[in-house]
Structure formats: C-alpha cells, structure tokens
Amino acid sequence: MEKLKALVKDVMRNRIISKGEDFFAQRLPDIDxxxxxxxxxxxxxxxxxxxxxxxxxxxxxxxxxxxxxxxxxxxxxxxxxxxxxxxxxxxxxxxxxxxxxxxxxxxxxxxxxxxxxxxxxxxxxxxxxxxxxxxxxxxxxxxxxxxxxxxxxxGITGDTWNPWLQVTPNNDYNNAIVVLRSQRYRTPGIDYSFLKRYPRVVFIGLPVEYEDMKQAVPQLERAESANFLEMARIIAGSRLFIGNQSFAYSLAEALKVKRLLEIYPVCPHVIADGANGYGTLYQPQFEKIVADLMQ
Known part of the structure; x- marks a missing residue:
C-alpha cells in the first residue's frame, strides 16, 4: 500500500511539472x-x-x-x-x-x-x-x-547585495524597533505581541494598520511621514526594522538596514539579500531573531 501511495504521489508530481512546463511554453510572448x-x-x-x-x-x-x-x-x-x-x-x-x-x-x-x-x-x-x-x-x-x-x-544582472537607495538616517529612531505590517501578506501563526518586551516600538503604516497592531503592542508609537523620503529616513535610522511583504520592507531592503522580513508562504516573492537581512515564517524563530538582533 505504501509503495502504491508513493507511486501515485510521484505520478501526480510529474503531471504538475508537465502542466507547468506546457503553461510556460505556450505563453512565451511574441516580442521584438x-x-x-x-x-x-x-x-x-x-x-x-x-x-x-x-x-x-x-x-x-x-x-x-x-x-x-x-x-x-x-x-x-x-x-x-x-x-x-x-x-x-x-x-x-x-x-x-x-x-x-x-x-x-x-x-x-x-x-x-x-x-x-x-x-x-x-x-x-x-x-x-x-x-x-x-x-x-x-x-x-x-x-x-x-x-x-x-x-x-x-537579460542582465545587477547588484542586490549593497544598498541601492541613499538617504540620511533620522537619528530620532536609533533606539527603536520600527515596524510596518500591512493588511496584505500576513503569515498565519505570526504574533507580534512579544514586542511588548521591548521599550520602544514605532509603527510607520496607515492608521488602520496602527490601531490593529496596537492591540498586540499597547505601548506602540506611530510616526507619520509626509512622503517616502521621510519614511526611508526613519527606517534608515532605526535600530531594527520589521515588516511583512509591504512597501516599507522594500525600502529597508534597498537601504540594507538591519531588517527582518515576515515571509508570506503563499506568495514568497521577496528575499532578503546581503548583510543584516533575515526572514521568518515561524513564531519561535521570529522571537529568537529579534532577541539576537536587539542584544
């Protein structure tokens, strides 16, 4: 019975691969x-x-x-x-x-x-x-x-290891964990409430996202930005940035600050490249990484 199950699984896997290859081949564009x-x-x-x-x-x-x-x-x-x-x-x-x-x-x-x-x-x-x-x-x-x-x-390659955005850090946030968790791309099982242990946590997202996060982290501050240059300066000045697959994380990635990405397993299309970049899918690892980075 186990051999039969393994055979069926292998057949189904091969069918999925074949369908994927057919999908790719049939949709190659006719472009100059x-x-x-x-x-x-x-x-x-x-x-x-x-x-x-x-x-x-x-x-x-x-x-x-x-x-x-x-x-x-x-x-x-x-x-x-x-x-x-x-x-x-x-x-x-x-x-x-x-x-x-x-x-x-x-x-x-x-x-x-x-x-x-x-x-x-x-x-x-x-x-x-x-x-x-x-x-x-x-x-x-x-x-x-x-x-x-x-x-x-x-048909090119480029540098994703080093910073590709330049801003002057806002040093008002040197002692803060800066966070943005958008309403999209939230990983099941991830809970931010452990951030209550840390003295200063600052949120840089929308008001509705802030109010949602504040339920988990009561001492949460909110920093507003007039534009994305100001937001990038806050991220650049932070002690640690934590975010899911949102716009703010793209800034952290481009700046190569100390950063932790909440990876969305259904759509994992963002990768932390280079120094200071971490990713997590699981709560124990999430808490461990933050503790290590805040030492």
Whole structure:
C-alpha cells in the first residue's frame, strides 16, 4: 500500500511539472527582442516606464541602474492601471496599482537619488525600457524575487547585495524597533505581541494598520511621514526594522538596514539579500531573531 501511495504521489508530481512546463511554453510572448533588449539610446539619459506597485518600483531600481550603465535615469509612472487582488487582500490604492498620490509620495525619494533625473507621470513620452514587460512573460509571480524578474526579462544582472537607495538616517529612531505590517501578506501563526518586551516600538503604516497592531503592542508609537523620503529616513535610522511583504520592507531592503522580513508562504516573492537581512515564517524563530538582533 505504501509503495502504491508513493507511486501515485510521484505520478501526480510529474503531471504538475508537465502542466507547468506546457503553461510556460505556450505563453512565451511574441516580442521584438532586439528593440526590447538593445534599444537605440542617444545621449546620457535612459527613459523607463513602470505601471506596477510602488514596492515593485523600488525592486526594479537595480535593473534600471544596470540598464542605464551610468547614465541618468528618467522614470515615467503609468497611473491607474488595474491590479488583480485576492478578495482577502486589501490594497490602500483600491483597484489601481499606481495613483497620482503614489507619484507625489515617491518623487522626493527618487529625486534624492544621484542617478535619477526625472520622476514623472507617464504621458506617452518616448521610452527605452518598458519595465511592465515582466508581465508579458509566463513568470510565476507568486514566488522568487521581484528584483530578479527584471533581470530575467532584460537579460542582465545587477547588484542586490549593497544598498541601492541613499538617504540620511533620522537619528530620532536609533533606539527603536520600527515596524510596518500591512493588511496584505500576513503569515498565519505570526504574533507580534512579544514586542511588548521591548521599550520602544514605532509603527510607520496607515492608521488602520496602527490601531490593529496596537492591540498586540499597547505601548506602540506611530510616526507619520509626509512622503517616502521621510519614511526611508526613519527606517534608515532605526535600530531594527520589521515588516511583512509591504512597501516599507522594500525600502529597508534597498537601504540594507538591519531588517527582518515576515515571509508570506503563499506568495514568497521577496528575499532578503546581503548583510543584516533575515526572514521568518515561524513564531519561535521570529522571537529568537529579534532577541539576537536587539542584544
């Protein structure tokens, strides 16, 4: 009986693999690879378009830098493109992936970066690289690394080990654990209430997320940010950042601060690369990592 069960399991696994391979092969796009991979670029500026979530834009920066090859980056954000979400997932932008408010919040952070020149709404400007092409390929976007999706699509590699954002740390948070836990990507079984043991815990998310977290951590403070540059400065100045697969974690990853990622097992598409990066799926390990990092 056990041999039969093992045989059935092996057959089913092979069927799943075959279906996955067929899915991939049948959905390879018909794209002009030459113009996509090697566009004609004149001058010292490279133009990019992106319509994805704000976190995806942060994760695309290593690819933008690799493709720009030292030239200035102009980023045009395509607004109000519709995202597809699970009914259990609540996104702050509603159905839209990027809004005018997103551009307003993001612009100070990106224009603070030495290589960025323009950060604007996309209004049919001429572009060299359409970063949305990652969605034209049959990638399983529920897993892997968002950053590497851009590498695979454009046939490049980039530096994900070192910081790719630069900000001046806000030293008012040097003694604080800074936290953001969005309403999406919450791992079953993970409980933040043990953070009550630590003297200063600061939340940087939305008011509704803060009120939810405050039930578990009564002494929780909330720090508001006028834009994402200010948020990044708080994260850069923190003693430790903890977050799930949210925008704030993308900032922590880009800054390479001491950081702990709550990994969502259903959709593990964010990876902590390089020094100071930790991930957790399980409560005992979660508490151990925090204790070790706060020594």
């Amino acid at each position: 690879a030459k113009s996509m991979l090697n566009p004609v670029i004149e001058g010292d500026e490279v133009h990019f378009k992106h319509s994805g979530h704000i976190g995806d834009i942060i994760y695309a920066i290593p690819a933008m830098k690799a493709l720009a090859k030292g030239r200035k980056i102009n980023l045009y954000m395509h607004l109000n493109q519709v995202g597809v979400y699970s009914s259990k997932m609540k996104h702050p932008n509603g159905a839209a992936k990027l809004t005018a408010r997103s551009v307003q919040l993001m612009t100070p952070l990106l224009q603070h970066q030495p290589q960025f020149n323009k950060v604007e709404e996309f209004t049919n400007q001429t572009i060299h690289y359409d970063l949305d092409l990652i969605h034209s390929y049959p990638l399983d976007t529920k897993m892997g690394s968002i950053t590497h999706w851009y590498f695979w699509t454009f």
